[in-house]
Amino acid sequence: MSIRSLTVDAPDGTTALARRDAVRGDRVVRLGRMLEARHVETQIRRFHDEGMAWGSTHTAEWQEASAVGLAAALQHDDLVCFPHRVHTLSVAFGITPEAVLAECLGKASGIVGGIGGSVHVTDTSVGILHTFTILGAQVPVAAGVGLALQVQGSASIAVSIFGDGSVNMGAFHEGLNLASIWRLPVLFVCENNQYSEHTRYDRVTAGGDIAARGASYAIPSAAVDGQDVDEVVAAVADARTRVAAGEGPFLLEIKTWRRYGHSRSDQAGYRDDEEVARWLERDPIELFAQRLRSEGLLDEQAEEHLRADAERRVAEAAEHALAATEPDASVMFRNVHVDREEGAA
Numbered sequence: 062m063s064i065r066s067l068t069v070d071a072p073d074g075t076t077a078l079a080r081r082d083a084v085r086g087d088r089v090v091r092l093g094r095m096l097e098a099r100h101v102e103t104q105i106r107r108f109h110d111e112g113m114a115w116g117s118t119h120t121a122e123w124q125e126a127s128a129v130g131l132a133a134a135l136q137h138d139d140l141v142c143f144p145h146r147v148h149t150l151s152v153a154f155g156i157t158p159e160a161v162l163a164e165c166l167g168k169a170s171g172i173v174g175g176i177g178g179s180v181h182v183t184d185t186s187v188g189i190l191h192t193f194t195i196l197g198a199q200v201p202v203a204a205g206v207g208l209a210l211q212v213q214g215s216a217s218i219a220v221s222i223f224g225d226g227s228v229n230m231g232a233f234h235e236g237l238n239l240a241s242i243w244r245l246p247v248l249f250v251c252e253n254n255q256y257s258e259h260t261r262y263d264r265v266t267a268g269g270d271i272a273a274r275g276a277s278y279a280i281p282s283a284a285v286d287g288q289d290v291d292e293v294v295a296a297v298a299d300a301r302t303r304v305a306a307g308e309g310p311f312l313l314e315i316k317t318w319r320r321y322g323h324s325r326s327d328q329a330g331y332r333d334d335e336e337v338a339r340w341l342e343r344d345p346i347e348l349f350a351q352r353l354r355s356e357g358l359l360d361e362q363a364e365e366h367l368r369a370d371a372e373r374r375v376a377e378a379a380e381h382a383l384a385a386t387e388p389d390a391s392v393m394f395r396n397v398h399v400d401r402e403e404g405a406a
């Protein structure tokens with residue numbers, strides 16, 4: 062069975078794939094995309110505060126360098142399993158702000174036609190296979206995808222992105238073990254934003270760095286500063302090269318932080334002021350903008366334009382998403398059953 066493609070074209074005719082390619086090729090575009098993702102998260106927060114969106118939502122401010130770094134360094138035909146903290150990653154991988162916002166509002170123009178809400182994304186045109194909201198589930202699934210790619214002799218790799226909350230679950234260990242013994246082409250990426258809901262990862266995770274766990278399974282690993290997009294790009298590109306060359310799986314820990322609580326009902330009172338102040342200084346957007354300025358790649362005027370453009374695009378996307386129609390109730394049954402041809406086994 063082939064995977065059904067749910068490609069979304071941007072209103073201006075730009076495909077998600079073109080947006081994905083743009084972020085791969087240009088560092089200034091990467092900054093623009095990080096800004097865009099930040100505004101999308103702010104807008105989603107607003108929708109919830111104003112009672113326009115239902116359910117829970119998990120935003121990822123301060124994790125933009127991780128998301129954009131991954132999108133920039135992976136190939137577009139790599140198959141990627143996403144975690145539940147999904148909006149910033151989606152924008153980074155090329156999904157338009159309008160499609161993300163419309164999905165959060167349950168509109169027909171959303172990424173999956175308004176049936177996924179804030180957490181369920183699929184767009185195989187840019188390699189997004191599926192979002193997993195059962196913690197850890199994407200780890201063994203990515204191993205299975207890696208096995209399929211290995212059997213097919215494909216040049217692509219499978220990528221599993223998950224949070225630090227997944228690494229103490231059985232599925233994590235099963236997935237790493239299988240991938241190692243079968244030398245599967247899988248890149249395991251832990252976006253360690255320090256917290257699983259209200260719990261700091263080092264209170265519940267033995268052995269120090271999550272990256273160190275690769276050694277138990279003879280999987281090479283690395284940890285990288287997740288606030289530095291250039292470092293993330295270099296680390297992901299290096300790991301990908303090794304995996305694609307047939308060296309077997311790799312475990313990459315991207316050390317980052319989430320600006321707000323776990324979900325919209327969480328005020329994050331479990332963090333002390335010193336920690337918050339220290340991380341606020343490490344905004345990946347401001348750090349990257351500073352670097353591009355110092356390298357002479359961004360002057361004041363260009364930066365102002367980039368910032369205003371990102372804000373305007375997201376504001377317009379929000380207007381379109383609000384005005385979009387709701388899907389017909391029949392979409393609830395789409396993709397639930399596979400239609401078999403008469404007489405098929």
Ligand SMILES: Cc1ncc(C[n+]2csc(CCOP(=O)(O)OP(=O)(O)O)c2C)c(N)n1
Pocket residue numbers: 119145146194195196223224225226227254256257258323
């Ligand atoms: C098997 C399972 N247990 C519990 C939950 C509830 N849950 C949803 S998100 C979350 C915390 C996830 O933390 P982490 O993996 O570190 O990702 P983050 O939210 O920090 O991005 C929990 C416990 C779940 N979705 N699945």
